[in-house]
Amino acid sequence: MRRFVLGTAGHVDHGKTTLVRALTGIDTDRLPEEKRRGITIELGFAPWSLGAGGAPGEDNVEVSIIDVPGHRRLVHTMIAGAIGMEVVMLVVAADEGVMPQTREHVAACELLGIRRAVVVVTKMDRVGEELARLAGDEAVELLAGRMQAEVVLCSARTGEGLDAVRDAVRRALTALPPPAAAPRARLGVDRVFSVRGAGTVVTGTLVEGKIPLGAPLYVVGTGRAGERSAEGEVHKTSARGLHVHDRAVDVAEAPTRLALNLAGLPLESVHRGDLVTDDPSIVPTRRIDVSLRATAPVRSGMSVSVYIGTARSSGKLDLLGEPLEDGRRLARLRLADALAVVGGDRFVLRGSDVDGPAGAVLGGGEVLDARPPPSLRKRGRAARLAVLEALFVSRDAQAVMRALALESSPRPLLRDVLPSRFSLPAAELERAADKLGDKGELARIKRIGWVPRTALVELAVEARGLVAAHQKKNPLDRGMVLETLRARLAERAGAEAADEIIKLAASKSGSVAGEPIVVEGDVVRAPQITAASASGALGALGAALTALEKAELKGLTEFGVKEASGASPKEVKAILAKLVREGHAIHAGELWFFRAGIDALRAKVKEHLDKHGRMSIADFKDLSGLGRRQAIPLLELFDREGVTRREADDSRVRGK
Numbered sequence: 001m002r003r004f005v006l007g008t009a010g011h012v013d014h015g016k017t018t019l020v021r022a023l024t025g026i027d028t029d030r031l032p033e034e035k036r037r038g039i040t041i042e043l044g045f046a047p048w049s050l051g052a053g054g055a056p057g058e059d060n061v062e063v064s065i066i067d068v069p070g071h072r073r074l075v076h077t078m079i080a081g082a083i084g085m086e087v088v089m090l091v092v093a094a095d096e097g098v099m100p101q102t103r104e105h106v107a108a109c110e111l112l113g114i115r116r117a118v119v120v121v122t123k124m125d126r127v128g129e130e131l132a133r134l135a136g137d138e139a140v141e142l143l144a145g146r147m148q149a150e151v152v153l154c155s156a157r158t159g160e161g162l163d164a165v166r167d168a169v170r171r172a173l174t175a176l177p178p179p180a181a182a183p184r185a186r187l188g189v190d191r192v193f194s195v196r197g198a199g200t201v202v203t204g205t206l207v208e209g210k211i212p213l214g215a216p217l218y219v220v221g222t223g224r225a226g227e228r229s230a231e232g233e234v235h236k237t238s239a240r241g242l243h244v245h246d247r248a249v250d251v252a253e254a255p256t257r258l259a260l261n262l263a264g265l266p267l268e269s270v271h272r273g274d275l276v277t278d279d280p281s282i283v284p285t286r287r288i289d290v291s292l293r294a295t296a297p298v299r300s301g302m303s304v305s306v307y308i309g310t311a312r313s314s315g316k317l318d319l320l321g322e323p324l325e326d327g328r329r330l331a332r333l334r335l336a337d338a339l340a341v342v343g344g345d346r347f348v349l350r351g352s353d354v355d356g357p358a359g360a361v362l363g364g365g366e367v368l369d370a371r372p373p374p375s376l377r378k379r380g381r382a383a384r385l386a387v388l389e390a391l392f393v394s395r396d397a398q399a400v401m402r403a404l405a406l407e408s409s410p411r412p413l414l415r416d417v418l419p420s421r422f423s424l425p426a427a428e429l430e431r432a433a434d435k436l437g438d439k440g441e442l443a444r445i446k447r448i449g450w451v452p453r454t455a456l457v458e459l460a461v462e463a464r465g466l467v468a469a470h471q472k473k474n475p476l477d478r479g480m481v482l483e484t485l486r487a488r489l490a491e492r493a494g495a496e497a498a499d500e501i502i503k504l505a506a507s508k509s510g511s512v513a514g515e516p517i518v519v520e521g522d523v524v525r526a527p528q529i530t531a532a533s534a535s536g537a538l539g540a541l542g543a544a545l546t547a548l549e550k551a552e553l554k555g556l557t558e559f560g561v562k563e564a565s566g567a568s569p570k571e572v573k574a575i576l577a578k579l580v581r582e583g584h585a586i587h588a589g590e591l592w593f594f595r596a597g598i599d600a601l602r603a604k605v606k607e608h609l610d611k612h613g614r615m616s617i618a619d620f621k622d623l624s625g626l627g628r629r630q631a632i633p634l635l636e637l638f639d640r641e642g643v644t645r646r647e648a649d650d651s652r653v654r655g656k
Helices: 016-024 032-037 072-082 100-111 129-143 162-174 379-394 397-408 426-439 453-473 482-493 495-506 539-554 558-565 569-581 595-612 617-624 628-641
Strands: 002-009 044-051 061-067 087-093 116-122 148-153 186-195 199-208 210-212 216-221 233-244 251-253 256-262 275-277 284-294 303-308 311-320 329-340 346-350 361-369 442-445 449-452 518-520 523-525 585-588 591-594 644-646 652-654
Touching (some): 002 256, 016 061, 016 087, 016 162, 061 256, 072 100, 072 186, 100 361, 116 129, 129 148, 148 162, 186 256, 210 233, 233 251, 397 442, 426 442, 449 453, 453 495, 539 569, 539 591, 539 595, 585 595, 585 628, 591 595, 595 652, 617 628, 628 644
Parallel strands (some): 002 087, 116 148
Antiparallel strands (some): 186 199, 199 256, 233 256
C-alpha cells in the first residue's frame, strides 16, 4: 500500500469542498460558520481510497485529502494546508475559469515545491463542454513551465467525470517516486484540541519519517509576543496515541494526515504552527538564510509575511549579493516570531501592499541555513555569501564544508551544528568534512569539529611568537606558563583547538614557520632557552652568579646582588629566582649562597655527625668559619633538608 497527501487549490466558490464530498462522501466543512456562509474557512480533511487499480501488481493507493479555503483573506490558511501536499488538485469552475485566487494558490504551491497537478474543471453542467475545455486550457497555460498537469472535466452535482478525476489523480500520484528515507519525523501542527480522557491532541501532515506509538517526541513551539517567549520553546512529550483518519495505528509513516495524542502536555503549551518531531536538534529560530525567487519586486529592508510549514511570522528581508544567473536572490529573513525551521524547508513570502499577478505573493524558495550566524558585516558578509552560494549554486558538500569552516575560522566548525540546519543532509556534510581532512584541507579538532588547516598553522606560528615574545620580555623566566598560552589561544580559537595548536607549535612540522616550542611540565619555552648551567650567561645574570661564587659561604643579600650586577630591584628578584630554580644558588634566610659551597659544607656536617654524633652551634661555626648571621640560617636550612635535627639545647644530631 502507498500513502499520499493530495490537496485542493483554487478560487473561492469554485467547488473544491463539493468535489471532495462527491469523491469521498465526506463533508470537510465542519464549522457552523462554514455551513452558514457556504464557504470553507478552516482546513478540512478526508481519507480517500483509490484501491489497487486495474493493472496486475499495482499497490493499493490511500490518499489523505486536504481541502483548503479559497477566499483571498484566507490564503494564509491555504498555505498552511499546502505543506506536505505531493499533488495539487487545482479546481477551476467551468463558468469562471482562472480567477485571482487561482493564480495566488498556484504561485504558493509552486514556491512550496509542488510539481504535479490535476486540473479539475468543475460545474461543467452549467456550461457547454467547449467552454469547460477553454477553462481547462486557461489553467494549463497558467501551469505551463511550473507543474506537470492533466485536465479533467466533471460535475460534482451530476457525477459526470468523477471516475475520470479518480483515474487522473491515481496516475499523478503513482507517477511520483517513492519517498526518500528521512533522518527525522516532522509534523506541522494545524489543529490543537483536547479529548476527555486523552488530553492534548494535535493534527497535521506527517511530511517525513515515522512515529511509533510511545516514541519520545519534542514540540518545538513558535514564539509569539504576549503568549510565549519570543524565542520560542521546546517541550518534551511522547506519542500517547496515533490515529490516521480516525483509525488507531501503532506506527504512522509519512506521508499522511495524523492525529497525535501528546502525553503530559497541557493544551495551552501547543499552538498551530508548532512542529512535532523526534529530532532534538531542531530549535526555534528568528533568523534564516534562503534562496528566493521573487514573483513581484522586492527590496532590502521591506516588511514581509513569512510562511513556513504551518507557521507564519512577520519579518524583514535583507538581500545578499547580486542576483544569480537565473534571477534568484540569496537573502536573509529576520523573523519577528521564532519559528521551527529545518534546512531545506520551502517558504512563501507575501506582502500587505502587493497586488500582482500572483496576488499578494512576493515570492518564496528554500531555506539554506536555518540557524545562521548573526553578523553580516564586512568579512562576515563575504564569508556568508560564500556559504550560501555553495549551498545553492554548486550544492557540493565539500564546497559547503570548506566555506563553513572558513566562516567559522579560527574557531572550529562544530560537528553538532550540522543536524537539521542546512539544506544538505548532515551525514553528507560530515563525510565531506572527513574527506577534506584526509586531503589536509581541514584539521580535525578531536571529535568536536574541524578548522581550516591554514588557520591552525597560522595560530601555531602565533603561539611560537607569543612564547618568544614572553621570553624576550622576561629573559630570566623558566618559560611561559602553559596555561597562560592555552588561555590566550582559546580566546581566538576555543579551548579544544588551543590544545591542537600547541601540539602543532611543538612539532617539527615544516609547514609551521619558526622553531618548535618546548613543553616542559607546566611551562613552555623557546628551544634556544635551555636549563643548562647559567654560569656562562652574559650580563646581569652572569655577574650575579660570579658575585655569589666569590662571596663563598658569606652569601649575599638582594642588595649585595644588586650592587654586584647593576640590575634593578625587580630584575634582581627574577635573577635570584632563576638561579635557585636552575640549581646554581641556594636561598637561606635573607641570604643567597653559591650552591657548590653549600654542597661542600653539607658534606662536612655529615662527616662531623658520623664521627661525633652531635654538633653544637660552636662546632658548626668552627667547621664553617662563619659568624652567627650565616650560621643560623644555614643550620635551619639543613634542618629543613633533614640533614640535621635540632635538639632542645640547640645542638644538632643526624637527621632522618
